[in-house]
Amino acid sequence: QLQLQESGPRVVKPSETLSLTCTVSSGFITSYYWTWIRQSPGKGLEWVGNGHYGGNTNYSPSLKRRVSISVDMSMNQISLKVHSVTTADTAVYYCAREVGYLDVWGQGLLVTVSS
Amino acid sequence: EIVLTQSPGTLSLSPGERATLSCRASETVTANYLAWYQQKPGQAPRLLMHAASRRAAGIPDRFSGSGSGTDFTLTISRLEPEDFALYFCQQYDRSPFLFGGGTKVEF
Numbered sequence: 001q002l003q004l005q006e007s008g009p010r011v012v013k014p015s016e017t018l019s020l021t022c023t024v025s026s027g028f029i030t031s032y033y034w035t036w037i038r039q040s041p042g043k044g045l046e047w048v049g050n051g052h053y054g055g056n057t058n059y060s061p062s063l064k065r066r067v068s069i070s071v072d073m074s075m076n077q078i079s080l081k082v083h084s085v086t087t088a089d090t091a092v093y094y095c096a097r098e099v100g101y102l103d104v105w106g107q108g109l110l111v112t113v114s115s
Numbered sequence: 116e117i118v119l120t121q122s123p124g125t126l127s128l129s130p131g132e133r134a135t136l137s138c139r140a141s142e143t144v145t146a147n148y149l150a151w152y153q154q155k156p157g158q159a160p161r162l163l164m165h166a167a168s169r170r171a172a173g174i175p176d177r178f179s180g181s182g183s184g185t186d187f188t189l190t191i192s193r194l195e196p197e198d199f200a201l202y203f204c205q206q207y208d209r210s211p212f213l214f215g216g217g218t219k220v221e222f
Contacts, residue, residue: 037214044215046214047213060213100150100165102152105160
């Protein structure tokens with residue numbers, strides 16, 4: 001059964017870059033788009049963007065200037081970078097497999113932006 | 116971009132009652148590319164429905180979805196204690212694949 005696991009620093013300083021990795025438990029990473037979603041404490045779900053191993057990406061208009069997503073086939077990982085973070089970027093970050101809709105989700109990782 | 120508006124924000128019901136959740140899109144969602152997710156406290160969201168009315172694997176048949184175009188509905192026919200949670204809709208017709216703001220079903 002496919003499993004996704006987010007990893008990365010739990011605390012990031014303001015103005016720095018948030019870097020997260022999503023590890024896919026089994027193969028076929030090249031067959032799908034992979035999506036990052038975040039959820040600020042007590043808030044709703046925010047679609048961050050998606051990416052494919054072929055290099056195609058789509059980003060939320062509100063985050064487009066600061067976000068990048070890439071897929072590493074050799075490592076079976078999807079990465080997310082959010083540049084120039086502020087406290088507003090504090091959230092639980094989820095990765096998910098996209099088959100149009102999002103059918104498999106990681107457990108999520110809380111990242112706090114704080115000095 | 117397609118903006119989704121969910122209503123009500125909170126639905127206060129009792130076990131055994133029927134829940135009706137609405138998701139309205141700012142533009143037509145082609146081919147009913149709309150999904151519903153359930154989220155319980157401290158957990159990741161879980162896929163309930165896709166293509167507006169198709170239940171995901173393992174989802175009980177008390178959950179049903181309907182609608183087309185711009186108006187979609189998630190119905191829980193008889194609430195079980197484990198159904199009290201947050202529910203989100205998402206369109207996957209056109210990027211950005213935004214979510215609605217969510218409906219909390221509370222007891």
